Amino acid sequence: MTLDAIVETLRAGRGVAHKTDIAPMLAAFDANSSESAVMAAGDDCAAIPDGDGYLLFAAEGMVSDLIDAIPWFAGYCSVLVNVSDVCAMGGRPLAVVDVIWSDGVGPAAPVMEGMAAASRQLGVPIVGGHSNARSERTQLAVAIVGRARRLLSSFAARAGERLLMAVDLRGAFVEPYPYWNAATQAPGARLRGDLAVLAEIAEAGLCAAAKDISMAGIAGTAMMLAECSRVGVRIDLERIPKPEGVPLARWLETFPSFGYLLSVPEHNVAAVIARFAAREIACAEIGAIHAEPSVDIRSAGDTRTVWRLDEQPFIVPGDRRATRAFETKNV
Numbered sequence: 183m184t185l186d187a188i189v190e191t192l193r194a195g196r197g198v199a200h201k202t203d204i205a206p207m208l209a210a211f212d213a214n215s216s217e218s219a220v221m222a223a224g225d226d227c228a229a230i231p232d233g234d235g236y237l238l239f240a241a242e243g244m245v246s247d248l249i250d251a252i253p254w255f256a257g258y259c260s261v262l263v264n265v266s267d268v269c270a271m272g273g274r275p276l277a278v279v280d281v282i283w284s285d286g287v288g289p290a291a292p293v294m295e296g297m298a299a300a301s302r303q304l305g306v307p308i309v310g311g312h313s314n315a316r317s318e319r320t321q322l323a324v325a326i327v328g329r330a331r332r333l334l335s336s337f338a339a340r341a342g343e344r345l346l347m348a349v350d351l352r353g354a355f356v357e358p359y360p361y362w363n364a365a366t367q368a369p370g371a372r373l374r375g376d377l378a379v380l381a382e383i384a385e386a387g388l389c390a391a392a393k394d395i396s397m398a399g400i401a402g403t404a405m406m407l408a409e410c411s412r413v414g415v416r417i418d419l420e421r422i423p424k425p426e427g428v429p430l431a432r433w434l435e436t437f438p439s440f441g442y443l444l445s446v447p448e449h450n451v452a453a454v455i456a457r458f459a460a461r462e463i464a465c466a467e468i469g470a471i472h473a474e475p476s477v478d479i480r481s482a483g484d485t486r487t488v489w490r491l492d493e494q495p496f497i498v499p500g501d502r503r504a505t506r507a508f509e510t511k512n513v
Contacts (some may be wrong), residue, residue: 183431185479185486190418192488195435198402224410224497225336226267226394227328234332240267240421241325248318248359249293255356255366256322257296262365262439263396264304264326265304269377270394270442272384273330277309280324283317290315293322303370304377332384334392339411339445343391345469346451347400348458350376350440360399360432362425365439376440376461383457388450395441396494400434403443405477405489405496411445414474414491419481423464 183191221427227240242263249256261278268275278298284290290313301308306326329373353383383389393407400422404415424433440463446454448452451467458465475491489496 183262185481185484186418188431188434188479189486189488190476191431192399192434195399195402196397198398198405206365207238210442221473222225226270226405227273227326229271229324229330229333232329235329235331235436236271236273237328238271238273238328239325240264241270241323242267242478244322245322246319246321249322252287252356253292254296255361255363256294256300258300258366259296259361259439260293260322260324261297261300261304261306262310264324265306265377266302266394266440268328269380270325270334270392272332272334272381272392273328274378274381275304275306275328276324277307278324278326279309280311280322281313282311282320282322283314284320285315285317287315290319293320297324299366301363301369302487303373305370305374330381331382332387334380334384334444335389336391336393336407336410337412338390339407339471340391341471341473342448343445343471344448344451345404345415345417345471345513346444346446346454347395347422347468348379348440348442348444348463348465348466349395349438350425351423351464352462353425353439355428355436357443360397362436362438362441372461376463377456378462379457379463380442383444383454385451387456388457389444389446391445395436395438396461399436400441400443401477401479401488405491407445408477409445409472409491409496411471412475414472414476415469415479416472416478416480416485417469419479421466421468423466427428 188422226236229236265275350364395403406416455465476487
């Protein structure tokens with residue numbers, strides 16, 4: 183695909199569309215009010231100062247078509263994506279709760295079996311929740327709490343830092359979906375050790391900014407990181423680690439079970455890459471953080487802009503962008 187075609191595909195992607203819904207949702211909290219009901223949303227978790235660290239709190243809802251098509255995997259992912267959110271903040275997960283609706287107990291069973299499998303494999307207990315077996319269809323939401331000694335944040339990327347991507351390539355697509363599964367068949371002890379790397383990087387002070395690669399894909403995740411930190415990002419497509427034989431255009435929109443973007447000071451790049459390499463996780467410098475409010479992709483010397491953050495909000499309502507700051511995000 184040409185760069186122009188890649189840009190158009192990324193802008194039209196379902197994951198990006200889901201994220202653009204966030205800004206008007208957030209704006210509704212502030213309607214007819216002189217005070218914001220939500221402060222600095224945009225991180226993977228809320229980070230609440232607590233003693234010598236932070237209490238992390240997050241929640242995820244699963245899309246209905248995934249639950250209908252592959253309910254066990256949807257249940258598994260509902261726990262995994264929450265754990266990934268905690269890890270992206272430099273934290274360690276403590277426990278999850280679930281809210282599930284279904285038309286009878288039977289349809290909920292495979293979903294809950296998937297959740298239980300992930301809970302055991304990741305070592306994160308399911309400690310409660312809510313169920314309703316008299317609903318019209320199966321729906322699922324899961325929330326998590328965790329703790330961090332030192333944060334990684336979407337609000338801490340700084341111009342001049344390098345953009346790194348870490349991804350576990352030891353997996354396969356869950357066809358025909360854009361989900362790269364490197365988790366369900368992995369040994370639990372290895373998976374838990376892999377996820378702990380983010381907290382170790384944070385605690386070592388190697389970087390302060392990270393985000394897990396979500397349904398918005400690599401570029402969409404970079405857009406969220408850039409918008410929250412009020413910076414820009416350039417992604418060099420040739421440097422992106424990817425599985426052999428997977429087309430770049432598909433990989434750019436992939437939601438990996440283990441995938442993170444990190445904004446790292448140049449003098450710490452080698453150390454961060456080494457941390458992931460020790461776990462046999464692919465990690466590479468794929469671009470740079472700059473001051474211009476744009477997200478750009480580059481290939482073979484050509485550059486195209488995917489999004490101008492000063493012209494069109496992505497996840498942050500335009501009238502709230504000027505008040506964002508890392509120091510005020512912990513709500």
